[in-house]
Amino acid sequence: MMAFKLSARVAAIEGGISLLGQMSDRLRYLRPDMASLLDYFCTGKQFEKLEYPAKCRALMESGLPFPESWRRAVLENRAGMGEDEAAILAALGDTLGCADLDTQLSAIACARELLCAKLENARETEKSRGKLYRTMGVLCGFAVVIILL
8 A cells, every 4th residue: 555655656746747848848839828728638648647637627617717726726636746746736826827938938847857856756765665565565464364374
């Protein structure tokens, strides 16, 4: 169970980094509004495991402005991310759609760098602790079998 949580955290951070890369590219070349950008992320299979784009879109449809929708969606639907990673993504809501293109791209690049550092740390943790948790699970299973015999 604990090893699964570590793997889920790594996957969630990787998904966030991938989303930010796509977001940066789409903003740079297509310059869509935030609703169109979220529609793209909600319809693609690549990001279907990430819950926060769809939740943000739903909150926007209910009348909430994008910055608040993005922040609430990210913080309430972390899907395996830690609080630090969610806070990094949530902070983007203050810039996306509210600032000029260069500022938005700069904020996305900064968030990607921070998430990449978190990803490296999460992978190291998964590698060291994941092996420990799996070994402990097997040993506990053997202990239960021995006790039942």
